[in-house]
Amino acid sequence: MNALNYVGNLKIQNVDGPDKVTGRAKYVVDMTVPGMLHAKVLRSPVPHARIVWLDALPALRVPGVAAVITSEDFVANGNFGWPVRDAYVLAYEKVRYVGDAIAVVAAETLEAAQAGVAALELELEELPVVSDMTHALDVGVPLIPQTSPTGEGNLCATYLLRNGAPDSILAECPVILDETYTLQHQEHAYLEPEGALAIPEPDGGVIIFSNTQSPFVNRDTVAAVLGLPEDKVRSIQPPVGGAFGGKDDVLYQTAAQVAKLALLTERPVKLVFTRAESVTASYKRQAMGIHLRLGADAEGNLQAAKVTLVADSGAYASMTPLAAWRATMHAAGAYRYRAVHVDTQVVYTNNGYSGAFRGFGNTQAAAAIEMTIDGLAYRLGRDPLEFRLQNCLRQGDRTMTGDRIEHEVGLADCLTWVRQKSGWERKRAAYATQAEDALRRRGIGVACYFHGCGLGGEGEDFAVSTLKIEEDNHITLTSGLTDYGQGSRTVFTLLAAEVLGVSMERVHILRPDTHTAVDSGPTVASRASIVGGNATRVAAQKLARLLYLAAAAALHCAPEQLLRDGESFIGPSEEPLTFEAVVARAREMGLQLSVAGRWQIPPIHWDFERGAGRPYFCYVFGAQVAEVEVNRRTGKTQVLGIWAAHDAGTILYPQGALGQLYGGITQGLGYALLEDFRYENGIPQAHSFRTYHIPRATDVPEIEATYIETSLRAGPYGAKNLAEPVMIGTAPAIANAVFQATGVRVRELPIRPEWLRK
Amino acid sequence: MGVREAGSVRKKVTMKLQFMLNGGPVTLDDVPPDLLLVDLLRDVLGLTGTKRGCDTGTCGACSVLLDGQLTKSCRTPVAKVAGRDVVTIEGLHAPDGGLNDLQRAFLAHGAVQCGFCTPGMVLAGEALLRKNPHPTRAEIRRGIAGNLCRCTGYQQIVDAIEATAQARAREE
Numbered sequence: 001m002n003a004l005n006y007v008g009n010l011k012i013q014n015v016d017g018p019d020k021v022t023g024r025a026k027y028v029v030d031m032t033v034p035g036m037l038h039a040k041v042l043r044s045p046v047p048h049a050r051i052v053w054l055d056a057l058p059a060l061r062v063p064g065v066a067a068v069i070t071s072e073d074f075v076a077n078g079n080f081g082w083p084v085r086d087a088y089v090l091a092y093e094k095v096r097y098v099g100d101a102i103a104v105v106a107a108e109t110l111e112a113a114q115a116g117v118a119a120l121e122l123e124l125e126e127l128p129v130v131s132d133m134t135h136a137l138d139v140g141v142p143l144i145p146q147t148s149p150t151g152e153g154n155l156c157a158t159y160l161l162r163n164g165a166p167d168s169i170l171a172e173c174p175v176i177l178d179e180t181y182t183l184q185h186q187e188h189a190y191l192e193p194e195g196a197l198a199i200p201e202p203d204g205g206v207i208i209f210s211n212t213q214s215p216f217v218n219r220d221t222v223a224a225v226l227g228l229p230e231d232k233v234r235s236i237q238p239p240v241g242g243a244f245g246g247k248d249d250v251l252y253q254t255a256a257q258v259a260k261l262a263l264l265t266e267r268p269v270k271l272v273f274t275r276a277e278s279v280t281a282s283y284k285r286q287a288m289g290i291h292l293r294l295g296a297d298a299e300g301n302l303q304a305a306k307v308t309l310v311a312d313s314g315a316y317a318s319m320t321p322l323a324a325w326r327a328t329m330h331a332a333g334a335y336r337y338r339a340v341h342v343d344t345q346v347v348y349t350n351n352g353y354s355g356a357f358r359g360f361g362n363t364q365a366a367a368a369i370e371m372t373i374d375g376l377a378y379r380l381g382r383d384p385l386e387f388r389l390q391n392c393l394r395q396g397d398r399t400m401t402g403d404r405i406e407h408e409v410g411l412a413d414c415l416t417w418v419r420q421k422s423g424w425e426r427k428r429a430a431y432a433t434q435a436e437d438a439l440r441r442r443g444i445g446v447a448c449y450f451h452g453c454g455l456g457g458e459g460e461d462f463a464v465s466t467l468k469i470e471e472d473n474h475i476t477l478t479s480g481l482t483d484y485g486q487g488s489r490t491v492f493t494l495l496a497a498e499v500l501g502v503s504m505e506r507v508h509i510l511r512p513d514t515h516t517a518v519d520s521g522p523t524v525a526s527r528a529s530i531v532g533g534n535a536t537r538v539a540a541q542k543l544a545r546l547l548y549l550a551a552a553a554a555l556h557c558a559p560e561q562l563l564r565d566g567e568s569f570i571g572p573s574e575e576p577l578t579f580e581a582v583v584a585r586a587r588e589m590g591l592q593l594s595v596a597g598r599w600q601i602p603p604i605h606w607d608f609e610r611g612a613g614r615p616y617f618c619y620v621f622g623a624q625v626a627e628v629e630v631n632r633r634t635g636k637t638q639v640l641g642i643w644a645a646h647d648a649g650t651i652l653y654p655q656g657a658l659g660q661l662y663g664g665i666t667q668g669l670g671y672a673l674l675e676d677f678r679y680e681n682g683i684p685q686a687h688s689f690r691t692y693h694i695p696r697a698t699d700v701p702e703i704e705a706t707y708i709e710t711s712l713r714a715g716p717y718g719a720k721n722l723a724e725p726v727m728i729g730t731a732p733a734i735a736n737a738v739f740q741a742t743g744v745r746v747r748e749l750p751i752r753p754e755w756l757r758k
Numbered sequence: 759m760g761v762r763e764a765g766s767v768r769k770k771v772t773m774k775l776q777f778m779l780n781g782g783p784v785t786l787d788d789v790p791p792d793l794l795l796v797d798l799l800r801d802v803l804g805l806t807g808t809k810r811g812c813d814t815g816t817c818g819a820c821s822v823l824l825d826g827q828l829t830k831s832c833r834t835p836v837a838k839v840a841g842r843d844v845v846t847i848e849g850l851h852a853p854d855g856g857l858n859d860l861q862r863a864f865l866a867h868g869a870v871q872c873g874f875c876t877p878g879m880v881l882a883g884e885a886l887l888r889k890n891p892h893p894t895r896a897e898i899r900r901g902i903a904g905n906l907c908r909c910t911g912y913q914q915i916v917d918a919i920e921a922t923a924q925a926r927a928r929e930e
Contacts, residue, residue, distance in 0.1 A: 013865045020873030021861040021880055023807015023847035030806035189908050191811045191819055191874040241809075241874030242908050275812040485872025485909050655868030655914070662911030663871065689816035689906065697899040697912040 006494040006504060007717045010654045015490045015509065016239060016483070025239045028195040028209045029272050036197070037066055037106040039261055039271035040113035042120050043281060044095035044102060047350035047682025048130070048144070051094060051102070053123035059105050062119050064112030067264045069257065070103045075227040080252065082217075084156060084317035086145045087249065089225050089256040095124065096144055096315030097352050098684055099281030101253060106261040106269050129350045129682040130154065133312035134289060136347035144315060144348040154348040156313050157321040159328045160611035163402040164339025166295075166304035173295030173303050177376050181292075181368040182748045185312075185677035186285035186670075187686070188357055189694045192241020194282060195272040196254045198262035205232030206259045211240040212251035213484055214522035219514045221252040222259050233259070237512040240484035244667070245356030245724075247484065248522065249318045250282045276687050284677055286320045286354035286361075287312040288327065290368040300380050302391045305332040305400070309344040311354075311361070318355030321346050326452070327361030329615045332400040333369035334411055334450035335391045340400045342611075350682035358667060362451055363728045367671075370447035370732030371746060374739065384736065385424055385446045385625075389415050393450060393621070403614050408710035410647025411621035415448055417645040421704055422625040431740055437758075440629050442640070445736025448623040451725035452616030454527045454601050461527060461601040463520035465536040467496060467543045468594035473580050475502065475543075477509040480520025481532035486723050487656035488528040492536045494653060495716055499540030500547070501564045502579060518596060526721035529652060531599060533716035539597025546593060550586035551577055602714060618712055620720045622646035624665070624729035627701075628737040635753025637673055637738055644705040646726050650718035651707045661705045661726045668730025670695045676750050777839045779803070780849025791837035796820045798836050799846060807847035807877045811906070818905030821878035822846050828885035828904070847877035850884060859925060860884055863918040871909035879905050883919040893923060 006012055019025040056068035071077045071092040078089030091102045105116035128142045135141065136154040144154050170176060196210035205228065212218045212235070219235040226233070235255070240247065254271055261269040273281070293306040309327055313320035328344045357363070377387035393399060395409045418424070427444045434441050455461040465479045477496050483489040489509050497504040510516055520532065548559040548569075555562070555571025562569050568576035586593055606613040627641040642665055651657045674693045678685045686692035711718035735746040742756050772788040789798065799805045799822070808831055811819030815833040822831045823845040824838075852858045860883050863869075870876050879902060886893060886901035893901060898916045907915065 011866075014868070014870050016873065017865040017870045018857065020870050020876045021847075021857060021864050022851070023805075023877040025873055026806065027809075027874065029810070030800070032804075190872070191817060191906065191908055192809070192872065193811075239873060242872040244908070275814065487871065656871075659868045659871055659910050659914055662913040663909045664911075666911035667908070688814045689812045690814050694906060694908060695911075696903045696906065697916070698903045700899075700912055702895070703911065703913055 004498060006498045007652050008654060012494055012653055014487060015493050027192055027241050028197055028211050028238045029192060031197050031209060033199065033268045036268040036270055037108065037265060038110040038113050039104050039106045039258060039269050040117045041101045042103040042117045044098060044100040046124060046126055047098050048127040049095050049124035050127060051091060052125050054103065055121035056103065058119040058121055059116040062112060062116045064108040065105055065116040067106045067261050068103055069260050073260055074225040078225045080221050080225055081317060083321055084149050086149060087316045089253050097350050098682060104257045104261060106265060131349055131351055131679055131682045133287060133310055133347050133349055136349050144350060156317050156346040156348050159325045159344040161328055161340060161342040161401055162611040166306050166339040166341050169304040169339050170293060170295040174298050175379055176295045177372055177379065178293050179372050181290045183288045183364040183367055184749055185287045186357060186675050187279060187677050187692055188244045188246030190242030190244060190246060193273040193275060193278040194250055194254055196251065196258045197268065197270040198258035199268045200262045200266050206262055207234045207236065208255045208259055209236050209238055210251050210255045211247055212237065212255065213243045213247045213482060215482065215512045215514050216480060216519045217522050218252050218255050222256045225256050226259060235514045237482050243484035244358045246282060249355055275689065279687055279692060280684055283318050283353045283355040285357035286323060288364040292368060292372045294372055294376055296376055296380065300382050300387055300390055302335050302337055304337055304339040307331040307342040309342065311346045312349050312351055313346050314349055314351045314353035316353040318353055320354050323356060323361035327365040329401055329452060330362045330365045331369060333373060334393050334448055334621060336393060336397050337400055351679040352684060358724045359728045360724060366449045366728040367732045367749060371735050374736040375745060385415060385419050388448055392448060401615055405619060407618055407712050409621060410708035410710040411448060413708045414621060414623035414645035414647055417706060417708065418623045418625040418643040422643040424625060427627065439633060440631055441741045442629045443737040443741030444625060444627045445733050445740060446623065446625045447729040447732035447736060449725060449729050450619045450621050453530060453618045453620060453721050456604065456616040461531060462598060463531040463535040464518035464596055464598045465492065465532065465539045466518060466596045467539045469583055473583055475507045477507050478517040479532050479536065480517045481528045482512045482523040486660060487653055488532060490656060491529050491533055491653050495533050495536045496540045499537055500544050502567050526723040529719050530715050530721055531601060533719060534599035535597045537716045538599050539595050542595040542597060546586055546591050547582050550589055550591060551582045553589060554585045618720060620648050620722065620725055622725060622729055624733045626733035626737045628734060628741055630738060630741045630756050632758040635757040637751060639669060639701045639734060641701050642703045644703060645708050646722055647708045647710050648722035649710055649712045649715050649720035651709065652717060652719050657707060657722060658705060660723050662703050664727035665703055665730045666695050666700050668727040669700060671749060672731035672734040673750050773837065775836055775840055777841060778843040780845055789836055791835060793836045795831035795834040795836055795839055799831060805846050805848050809874055809877060818878045818882065819875050821881045821905060823881055823885055826888055828882050847881060850880065860922045863922045867914045867918040867921065869910060869914040869918040875905060875907040879907060879915055887923055891923060892927060895920060
């Protein structure tokens with residue numbers, strides 16, 4: 001094979017970049033069509049109540065109001081949700097959180113829609129509120145869902161891991177740590193709020209433009225609640241202004257609402273959330289309570305772990321069960337153990353609702369275990385980085401679930417890199433001897449992580465890409481997986497161009513559209529590059545095979561004898577044949593120049609009953625060091641530097657990959673220090689970017705980051721994944737640095753200044 | 759349109775508005791003076807490159823240049839722009855109409871992910887470089903601190919603005 005043109009090339013730029021730097025990119029919130037109605041949602045002002053009376057008639061009398069919908073307008077009252085079908089397009093019989101959607105009004109103007117919402121007559125009978133996840137299962141607590149999915153009250157789901165027998169091992173460990181952590185809710189705070197536009201079609205169907213992450217799940221959900229066949233619902237994804245896991249269920253609801261209104265009124269209908277609605281009504285990262293019992297021998301070799309974990313799903317399950325399962329699979333961290341047990345409960349409360357968010361449960365799990373590991377190293381009098389190197393996973397080791405890792409493991413290399421680049425030894429020693437009463441004290445801390453690739457035991461993990469050579473010799477690419485800023489459209493385009501040996505400009509990737517792309521499941525779990533990338537590679541290999549046959553016919557040789565010079569094909573005669581000529585020859589030969597490539601992650605199996613099996617087919621790894629300065633008078637923590645190394649196999653799109661690292665780290669920094677989404681008795685305490693703070697450019701230090709390249713044979717050109725896991729090392733690294741600076745051990749996030757004041 | 763709230767007592771007051779937009783004059787006859795500039799740009803003039811991100815003047819996605827100063831258009835009633843010069847992202851380009859050097863630097867340095875903050879961020883960079891042609895990285899961070907980005911962690915945005923400053927200095 002020739003040297004690679006595009007894979008790993010630092011010069012490759014985002015294929016959507018020119019539209020975005022000029023303001024030309026049309027997000028759904030930017031779209032307008034003639035005759036379009038505007039929709040506005042009536043939301044619950046209380047965390048828990050029975051709907052006694054809801055009258056839409058007064059709203060319909062408001063001038064300009066065209067239609068009002070409630071749960072009655074949908075099949076099975078709009079019941080939907082996966083893996084637990086406990087949600088509604090609009091609240092049915094009861095409301096379960098502040099912001100729960102009850103009715104939607106469509107009107108000629110936004111003002112008229114608002115007046116319509118104000119005119120709706122609603123009577124609620126308030127119910128007791130469940131706001132503390134640790135008491136959600138108490139006797140006498142009111143039931144939050146309509147029916148309990150487990151038959152045990154507010155218990156939504158349970159998961160377990162059984163690897164060996166930790167009790168007897170822990171009983172003999174000379175060093176044991178027993179710790180409890182509380183991790184808060186986190187808001188995605190994508191800059192583009194939720195939005196959907198529906199256009200009715202002449203055949204009784206409907207087109208939906210929405211900023212969902214997963215157009216096919218959107219289509220299937222909407223079709224089901226509307227009682228339409230799937231091919232009557234066309235789901236199109238315009239450019240999406242950030243998602244991070246947050247644009248699934250909430251958008252399925254919104255899409256179904258506008259679709260129904262469009263069908264009722266036979267007019268286009270658009271609904272866009274205000275920021276206040278987005279902050280209140282959209283789902284969050286789930287809060288978790290994690291208890292860890294960890295033991296090591298006198299030489300500092302980790303022996304066993306027992307973990308119990310409670311996840312606050314809030315009013316609806318959304319993706320919290322799957323995130324809690326992932327937390328279960330990672331709860332003891334990236335280390336070798338002789339035995340690990342984990343027991344996890346997912347519970348309902350009236351605290352908003354929670355679902356997918358970057359890291360998907362491992363953000364919480366890694367925060368807890370990495371703070372505990374630090375404590376254990378401290379107890380043993382060991383350097384925390386050295387302690388991690390001693391115990392971290394290496395090729396051939398078994399993970400905490402008992403899964404043997406056959407592929408290369410870059411974890412020790414990541415730890416070594418951050419140690420060297422951060423000046424770890426020098427700073428660690430210097431900060432250990434700071435004056436006790438100094439106003440500003442510094443500290444340096446480390447954390448590392450592993451993260452299973454793809455959906456794992458969460459579901460079937462496949463994707464399909466298609467390629468077609470058009471009449472003008474451009475190549476059209478489709479993928480069922482999507483790009484909400486993370487760069488997968490660029491990755492798919494460069495992979496197709498690489499395999500086909502054509503310029504990237506020749507490849508045009510269509511916007512995700514259920515009418516032109518093939519169902520590839522949801523775009524979640526950082527799986528786009530591996531699964532969608534491999535599907536694109538397979539499609540491109542199929543198309544290349546056809547082109548090589550045509551070129552061989554034209555040049556009177558065997559396909560194996562062909563060489564490439566740019567896009568041209570060269571046979572034994574040394575005469576170059578242009579791409580266009582090869583395509584023309586292929587058409588003459590009657591070859592069909594359109595292909596589909598499907599790729600599925602190699603089979604794995606997790607036995608949910610026994611809590612054992614193989615949860616993922618491969619893993620990625622990383623390590624981060626944070627250096628902080630704490631002002632002991634104000635208690636404020638400033639992060640001075642972050643060093644990060646991540647093993648994601650081969651890097652396909654370097655500028656994009658670095659951007660994922662910087663961006664993920666910044667979200668982790670916010671999680672550690674700023675982002676505190678709290679509910680007081682079910683009432684959200686933040687409503688805007690004024691009350692919910694995400695990091696600004698001045699909150700973030702210069703980050704020095706690298707990718708440790710290992711190779712995974714199954715990945716496209718050896719690539720693994722990176723978008724999610726890169727954020728999960730940051731918060732514990734900062735918390736561990738704060739410990740060195742102040743001697744205060746963090747047990748809860750975000751870190752509060754009042755703990756650190758002296 | 760023309761739908762009015764039933765029984766509304768507030769009389770609609772409108773004004774004639776003239777200002778310069780992206781280098782050309784704009785005249786509008788019946789504009790409510792309290793209409794926000796962001797809504798005028800997006801809903802009346804169809805310039806959707808200016809984004810609405812937070813409704814509270816916190817995120818900077820709605821940034822425009824008002825007489826060369828970075829300004830949040832969601833905090834600016836249109837009455838305030840009368841007779842003044844407004845530049846939106848649609849008005850920023852190279853003399854030949856293509857991308858300008860800062861826009862190209864955003865692409866070359868990987869400073870664009872979801873792109874929703876990008877128009878405001880490019881304008882923040884432009885406003886900074888006009889005021890301070892040789893900023894340090896810390897000054898660049900302060901210069902864009904009014905603009906939130908949730909995707910990039912800002913570093914490649916700082917890289918892009920810094921590289922543009924250096925390239926412009928070389929051309930001087």
